Amino acid sequence: MSEHAAPARRRGRPxxxxxxxxxxxxxxxxxxxELGYDGATMRGIAGRAGVxxxxxxxxxxxxxxxxxxIVGAPMxxxxxxxxxxxxxxxxxxxxxxxxVLDVWEQPEARRRGILVMRTAIGNKLATPLLAGFLSRELLxxxxxxIGTPDAELRSGLIATQVAGLLLARYVLRLxxxxxxxxxxxxxxxxxxxxxxxxxxxx
Amino acid sequence: MSEHAAPARRRGRPxxxxxxxxxxxxxxxxxxxELGYDGATMRGIAGRAGVxxxxxxxxxxxxxxxxxxIVGAPMxxxxxxxxxxxxxxxxxxxxxxxxVLDVWEQPEARRRGILVMRTAIGNKLATPLLAGFLSRELLxxxxxxIGTPDAELRSGLIATQVAGLLLARYVLRLxxxxxxxxxxxxxxxxxxxxxxxxxxxx
Numbered sequence: 001m002s003e004h005a006a007p008a009r010r011r012g013r014p015x016x017x018x019x020x021x022x023x024x025x026x027x028x029x030x031x032x033x034e035l036g037y038d039g040a041t042m043r044g045i046a047g048r049a050g051v052x053x054x055x056x057x058x059x060x061x062x063x064x065x066x067x068x069x070i071v072g073a074p075m076x077x078x079x080x081x082x083x084x085x086x087x088x089x090x091x092x093x094x095x096x097x098x099x100v101l102d103v104w105e106q107p108e109a110r111r112r113g114i115l116v117m118r119t120a121i122g123n124k125l126a127t128p129l130l131a132g133f134l135s136r137e138l139l140x141x142x143x144x145x146i147g148t149p150d151a152e153l154r155s156g157l158i159a160t161q162v163a164g165l166l167l168a169r170y171v172l173r174l175x176x177x178x179x180x181x182x183x184x185x186x187x188x189x190x191x192x193x194x195x196x197x198x199x200x201x202x
Numbered sequence: 203m204s205e206h207a208a209p210a211r212r213r214g215r216p217x218x219x220x221x222x223x224x225x226x227x228x229x230x231x232x233x234x235x236e237l238g239y240d241g242a243t244m245r246g247i248a249g250r251a252g253v254x255x256x257x258x259x260x261x262x263x264x265x266x267x268x269x270x271x272i273v274g275a276p277m278x279x280x281x282x283x284x285x286x287x288x289x290x291x292x293x294x295x296x297x298x299x300x301x302v303l304d305v306w307e308q309p310e311a312r313r314r315g316i317l318v319m320r321t322a323i324g325n326k327l328a329t330p331l332l333a334g335f336l337s338r339e340l341l342x343x344x345x346x347x348i349g350t351p352d353a354e355l356r357s358g359l360i361a362t363q364v365a366g367l368l369l370a371r372y373v374l375r376l377x378x379x380x381x382x383x384x385x386x387x388x389x390x391x392x393x394x395x396x397x398x399x400x401x402x403x404x
Contacts, residue, residue, distance in 0.1 A: 118323055121319065121369070130374070134376065139378075153382060159376060160371075163366045168358060172323075174341065177361075187404035191397065192394040196390070202386075202390055
């Protein structure tokens with residue numbers, strides 16, 4: 001299965017462990033590509049890689065952890081958003097916008113974020129994979145927290161504003177947005193996010 | 203220059219005219235790619251194509267017309283937005299969101315819109331070209347109409363919300379957004395756009 005025979009001169013981690021990690025990454029990439037984010041299972045990935053499911057969890061944690069590591073995700077909203085949602089409700093909009101911008105202001109995270117966005121949008125096969133991850137790990141969590149019948153639509157609307165901000169500032173680099181400070185953008189955009197979160201349905 | 207020798211059996215428009223159009227399209231594509239949207243000039247394109255500038259204008263109109271035709275633009279906001287801005291100021295947010303969604307609901311426009319978005323975001327070379335077109339023909343027009351010192355930032359913020367909506371609904375196809383009606387989305391999103399247009403600076 002693995003085409004990566006380690007050279008004899010290789011040092012560092014024992015051969016077996018490194019091979020298992022590489023097999024898992026290869027297997028997970030195939031499983032996510034074929035079945036989508038929701039369809040992929042940790043059991044299926046372990047089976048493809050020929051490793052024990054316990055070993056898979058030991059190396060990579062949850063399915064979201066594994067996906068995040070494979071795509072080089074610049075942020076892990078599945079970890080941060082619950083923390084934000086646990087804070088004061090009237091500050092959630094601001095906290096989300098500030099968190100996302102603070103992450104993307106870091107050069108390495110921005111570089112990877114732009115790459116993920118370019119790939120997910122430019123490549124037809126990659127699009128549903130990112131959409132599946134976002135739906136499950138980000139929008140689903142926000143919706144569960146909002147708890148109203150229209151919660152899924154509300155969390156989707158938050159995604160439109162945040163994704164559009166990242167796209168226009170960091171990918172398209174539209175001048176006034178690319179030059180504005182984080183504080184300025186937070187002050188402008190946070191009320192839109194907050195409105196999607198808690199305004200009455202129109 | 204042209205590699206397109208028309209087959210002898212070809213009928214329809216006279217050969218010379220068709221050749222000139224094709225040369226213009228080839229020349230314009232090269233000019234836009236090399237110099238960007240702002241740097242490209244109708245004079246430069248006419249020169250590359252070896253046609254008279256008057257002929258170029260006769261066939262293709264303005265630079266925005268020519269660009270729109272080359273990229274297969276699904277909408278021409280440079281034509282529609284001034285009309286919207288001339289209407290009642292308190293309805294501009296709603297009119298923009300409704301116009302954009304109504305266009306993208308048409309299958310052929312949607313197909314081309316998705317293609318333009320995938321190309322402009324997925325292809326590093328195409329990104330500044332679309333950004334240049336949007337800055338000049340769309341954001342610049344809205345900003346000129348707003349007229350305040352922060353008008354460019356305001357029009358950029360409108361772009362974040364509208365682009366994010368198109369991306370999430372039509373490209374990523376996030377479930378609640380993809381399934382919502384146009385009316386429902388207009389009711390939710392228009393106030394955000396209106397706020398960027400006329401709310402006091404934060």
